[in-house]
Amino acid sequence: EAGVVQSPRYKIIEKKQPVAFWCNPISGHNTLYWYLQNLGQGPELLIRYENEEAVDDSQLPKDRFSAERLKGVDSTLKIQPAELGDSAVYLCASSSRDSYNEQFFGPGTRLTVL
Amino acid sequence: KQEVTQIPAALSVPEGENLVLNCSFTDSAIYNLQWFRQDPGKGLTSLLLIQSSQREQTSGRLNASLDKSSGRSTLYIAASQPGDSATYLCAPRLNTDKLIFGTGTRLQVFP
Numbered sequence: 001e002a003g004v005v006q007s008p009r010y011k012i013i014e015k016k017q018p019v020a021f022w023c024n025p026i027s028g029h030n031t032l033y034w035y036l037q038n039l040g041q042g043p044e045l046l047i048r049y050e051n052e053e054a055v056d057d058s059q060l061p062k063d064r065f066s067a068e069r070l071k072g073v074d075s076t077l078k079i080q081p082a083e084l085g086d087s088a089v090y091l092c093a094s095s096s097r098d099s100y101n102e103q104f105f106g107p108g109t110r111l112t113v114l
Numbered sequence: 115k116q117e118v119t120q121i122p123a124a125l126s127v128p129e130g131e132n133l134v135l136n137c138s139f140t141d142s143a144i145y146n147l148q149w150f151r152q153d154p155g156k157g158l159t160s161l162l163l164i165q166s167s168q169r170e171q172t173s174g175r176l177n178a179s180l181d182k183s184s185g186r187s188t189l190y191i192a193a194s195q196p197g198d199s200a201t202y203l204c205a206p207r208l209n210t211d212k213l214i215f216g217t218g219t220r221l222q223v224f225p
Binding site: 042102 | 118135145148150155157158159160163165175203205207211212213215216217218
């Protein structure tokens, strides 16, 4: 069974540029999560989707961050414009109620903003 | 607000030792708790999920216990190996389906 797929794995951009991250969850998982992980810290939830609906986006900085999950499968997280402080690892995870909502994570995208 | 503390922050041991990693959380109203490992530069790998109604869960050399009322979970690693070297993260899940992560225990097992 394929795991959570994320791309790109690494991204280097200059500040004020836009950037987008893509996630393909495990097949059949209706819940998708985007997390932010700073160096030496645990991940922090940015947004959670149930199918195509964003049910928890309280931690998403909506002035510059946006996300979508069209058709309830793949998801894209966008930052526009990027700031120096956005340098971090962006992790995607998915889960299913059939397995107690155990969360499975992708490899992450490491973003560096110069 | 749920706060998660993991002790110790770092641990370096010779292979073969049995290890205890501790996790405490402030809000005992949790649905379940997951333990993850994270290798440098990689994503998180789920090790064990323990339901709030369970006392412990086992997978191979790993055993996780949960004392929900006191806000504690412990991960036991038996007969540690160099391949166990990684950061271990605990994450209780609130009833709102939100995982709250600790900062992890960095484990190094040397030959």
